[in-house]
Amino acid sequence: MNWLIKGARIIDPSQHIDGQMDILIEDGKIVKLGRNLSPSRKKGLDSMELAGLVVTPGLVDMHTHLREPGFEYKETIQTGSEAACAGGFTAIACMPNTNPVNDTRSVTEFILRKATETNLVNVYPIAAITMQSQGNALAEFWDLKEAGAIALSDDGKPVMDSAVMRRALEYAHSLGLPIISHCEDTCLSSGGAMHEGFASTELGLPGIPGIAEDIMVARDLLLAEYTRSSIHIAHVSTAGSVRLIRDAKNRGIKVTAETAPHYFTLTDDDLRTYNVNAKVYPPLRGKDDVEAIKEGLRDGTIDAIASDHAPHALTDKEVEFEYAASGMIGLETSLGLSLRLVSADILTLNQLIEKMSAHPARILRIPGGTLRPGAPADLTIIDLQRSWTVSREAIRSRSKNTPFIGWDLTGKAVMTMKGGVVTYDELNDCHEHPRHS
Amino acid sequence: MILERKDILGIKELSKDEILLILDTADSFIEISTREIKKVPTLRGKTVINLFYEASTRTRTSFEIAAKRLSADTINISASTSSVVKGETLLDTARNLEAMNPDVIVIRHSAAGAPHMLAGMVKQSIINAGDGAHEHPTQALLDMMTIRAKKGRLENLNIAIVGDIAHSRVARSNIYGLKKMGAQVTVAGPATMIPRDIEQMGVTVYSSLDEAIKEVDVIMMLRIQIERQQQNIFPSLREYAQRFCLSKKNISLAKEDVLVMHPGPINRGVEISPDIADGPYSVILDQVTNGVAVRMALLYLLTGGKA
Numbered sequence: 001m002n003w004l005i006k007g008a009r010i011i012d013p014s015q016h017i018d019g020q021m022d023i024l025i026e027d028g029k030i031v032k033l034g035r036n037l038s039p040s041r042k043k044g045l046d047s048m049e050l051a052g053l054v055v056t057p058g059l060v061d062m063h064t065h066l067r068e069p070g071f072e073y074k075e076t077i078q079t080g081s082e083a084a085c086a087g088g089f090t091a092i093a094c095m096p097n098t099n100p101v102n103d104t105r106s107v108t109e110f111i112l113r114k115a116t117e118t119n120l121v122n123v124y125p126i127a128a129i130t131m132q133s134q135g136n137a138l139a140e141f142w143d144l145k146e147a148g149a150i151a152l153s154d155d156g157k158p159v160m161d162s163a164v165m166r167r168a169l170e171y172a173h174s175l176g177l178p179i180i181s182h183c184e185d186t187c188l189s190s191g192g193a194m195h196e197g198f199a200s201t202e203l204g205l206p207g208i209p210g211i212a213e214d215i216m217v218a219r220d221l222l223l224a225e226y227t228r229s230s231i232h233i234a235h236v237s238t239a240g241s242v243r244l245i246r247d248a249k250n251r252g253i254k255v256t257a258e259t260a261p262h263y264f265t266l267t268d269d270d271l272r273t274y275n276v277n278a279k280v281y282p283p284l285r286g287k288d289d290v291e292a293i294k295e296g297l298r299d300g301t302i303d304a305i306a307s308d309h310a311p312h313a314l315t316d317k318e319v320e321f322e323y324a325a326s327g328m329i330g331l332e333t334s335l336g337l338s339l340r341l342v343s344a345d346i347l348t349l350n351q352l353i354e355k356m357s358a359h360p361a362r363i364l365r366i367p368g369g370t371l372r373p374g375a376p377a378d379l380t381i382i383d384l385q386r387s388w389t390v391s392r393e394a395i396r397s398r399s400k401n402t403p404f405i406g407w408d409l410t411g412k413a414v415m416t417m418k419g420g421v422v423t424y425d426e427l428n429d430c431h432e433h434p435r436h437s
Numbered sequence: 438m439i440l441e442r443k444d445i446l447g448i449k450e451l452s453k454d455e456i457l458l459i460l461d462t463a464d465s466f467i468e469i470s471t472r473e474i475k476k477v478p479t480l481r482g483k484t485v486i487n488l489f490y491e492a493s494t495r496t497r498t499s500f501e502i503a504a505k506r507l508s509a510d511t512i513n514i515s516a517s518t519s520s521v522v523k524g525e526t527l528l529d530t531a532r533n534l535e536a537m538n539p540d541v542i543v544i545r546h547s548a549a550g551a552p553h554m555l556a557g558m559v560k561q562s563i564i565n566a567g568d569g570a571h572e573h574p575t576q577a578l579l580d581m582m583t584i585r586a587k588k589g590r591l592e593n594l595n596i597a598i599v600g601d602i603a604h605s606r607v608a609r610s611n612i613y614g615l616k617k618m619g620a621q622v623t624v625a626g627p628a629t630m631i632p633r634d635i636e637q638m639g640v641t642v643y644s645s646l647d648e649a650i651k652e653v654d655v656i657m658m659l660r661i662q663i664e665r666q667q668q669n670i671f672p673s674l675r676e677y678a679q680r681f682c683l684s685k686k687n688i689s690l691a692k693e694d695v696l697v698m699h700p701g702p703i704n705r706g707v708e709i710s711p712d713i714a715d716g717p718y719s720v721i722l723d724q725v726t727n728g729v730a731v732r733m734a735l736l737y738l739l740t741g742g743k744a
Contacts, residue, residue, distance in 0.1 A: 321548060
């Protein structure tokens with residue numbers, strides 16, 4: 001629990017720190033950052049030499065699906081937590097579309113109890129906006145917050161009724177609970193299997209037009225403005241959404257937004273082999289959308305990168321494309337794919353770390369995302385030079401549904417620490433880097 | 438020449454030479470169907486399974502007759518519902534069929550890409566007999582065979598395809614094929630029936646029948662599915678017929694020797710008037726006849742036959 005980390009490059013955007021220094025950790029908390037720190041007299045202090053590696057605040061994934069309760073064959077809180085640690089995450093927020101839906105205190109409490117038993121990663125439950133995410137009756141926001149829910153979302157489904165969304169924003173705002181909106185006009189998207197464009201035309205698959213997202217983003221921005229509340233837009237995938245959010249921010253509307261690595265990495269052309277593992281909602285969009293997402297990340301319109309980790313078993317996927325479940329796992333590839341933005345000069349490393357730690361923590365109003373003295377010692381140790389290949393065998397998630405298997409990536413979390421306890425460690429297997437003495 | 442591929446999944450993947458090989462082979466098979474004894478021993482001992490997840494009379498019968506005229510054994514499996522409803526997955530069905538060692542599996546499915554998935558899983562040759570709104574390669578081949586037989590060529594012909602392009606696998610396969618063979622293709626229909634960015638397939642788009650068929654060599658009319666009205670693809674059959682029914686009134690806009698085609702089944706009085714369907718320009722029944730020959734050719738070539 002007590003560590004002196006030496007020799008690493010420390011990046012903490014929350015304190016504008018980027019440089020080589022040491023970190024002293026005691027009793028699971030960060031005590032001090034500085035040059036040439038010497039160990040205190042505290043007993044049981046281990047020294048860790050991490051020259052050549054980067055230490056950042058523990059990464060925060062604000063959008064995951066852990067599937068428990070109800071879909072344990074896809075993922076459990078245990079396996080999802082293991083995947084999170086391996087991906088460098090110390091905190092994850094899990095969406096409520098379980099069975100039963102997390103729309104009541106008992107489900108929130110169940111998730112937290114399981115997460116505490118697992119104790120690998122901080123799990124923050126996101127509760128449903130409406131009962132069973134049906135879009136009609138509000139869930140008990142206050143009670144859910146008391147139970148430990150940190151935000152509200154009907155993710156997977158939109159709140160189609162504007163009056164319901166208006167009331168949800170007003171009621172949640174007064175409780176300080178962020179609302180995360182899955183923006184999709186289901187009248188426009190209904191029956192669709194992929195993005196509507198030239199690829200869907202050639203493949204003969206029913207399309208989901210980009211405007212199905214844009215229209216709901218526009219509505220939610222108007223509702224947030226009118227109700228003087230705030231809103232977070234989940235998994236932004238279109239150029240239209242980016243433009244609307246940028247304009248709204250310029251006008252002072254309190255909006256934040258996230259995107260997922262696949263939306264700046266893949267396009268609808270990647271579905272041309274009817275690859276079910278690239279089927280996801282919202283769907284992979286066109287090249288112009290991908291460019292707009294990158295620009296939105298660059299100019300700060302998009303605040304956060306979230307995995308939208310959506311595990312599905314082989315049986316959900318190994319069927320005709322139109323019938324296949326939508327979603328891909330992402331916890332273990334999120335950092336590696338996002339680092340490509342740094343090598344492509346779209347983001348600086350500091351900006352990337354901020355979008356994967358400080359920003360999601362701030363949006364969700366949860367602890368973490370910082371190495372400030374006094375904060376829990378949640379940190380991620382990254383080897384920026386590590387070349388690795390995404391392999392099915394190495395995936396810790398219970399489901400293996402990702403189109404990135406076989407991809408060569410550079411940069412990887414090699415150690416993850418939560419509250420001063422090492423939750424993931426592959427430095428042992430890597431002889432170039434001396435382990436703690 | 439031999440056809441060096443395991444499956445026929447779509448026209449998109451075929452080269453011009455492959456299309457020519459298939460058409461030439463089909464031409465040579467036409468004669469068999471006119472004999473008194475309509476059977477040759479070419480595929481004796483081979484097994485062809487027709488796996489139809491979607492209702493079909495013409496295409497299934499055509500494949501069955503084609504296989505039988507070549508002396509192959511044929512088995513028809515009609516699954517009235519999709520695999521999801523049926524309980525057994527397409528993959529499990531495929532593995533079971535594979536275990537019985539057929540030589541060719543012909544599949545029709547309402548889901549685009551189903552034949553591609555099957556082809557990746559089993560060692561047998563797969564022929565796509567229509568997958569969703571994606572491709573219907575044997576239809577395009579029989580259409581090209583028919584046009585070539587009547588016109589003597591495919592290059593530099595002007596061809597109009599009219600109707601619900603968005604939901605038509607026939608349209609897609611024909612666009613790929615006809616473009617490869619050097620024809621100019623025009624598509625027409627109300628904007629609701631024109632799929633997004635189809636211009637990128639190299640076709641000209643019109644929203645009026647009269648404009649689309651002006652001076653064309655061939656008109657292909659597509660079947661209008663009445664169910665589409667519920668999705669507001671068109672307001673009513675009455676209005677559709679008024680705007681897009683090929684009839685005596687508008688046929689004169691096309692070339693004098695225009696060919697009128699239809700993949701069937703036809704809605705008389707909706708997309709095509711009876712006097713046109715049964716009239717001198719119509720080659721609709723030639724298409725059906727040629728369909729048998731094209732399917733014979735594919736079965737022959739896929740099982741290792743040389744042209």
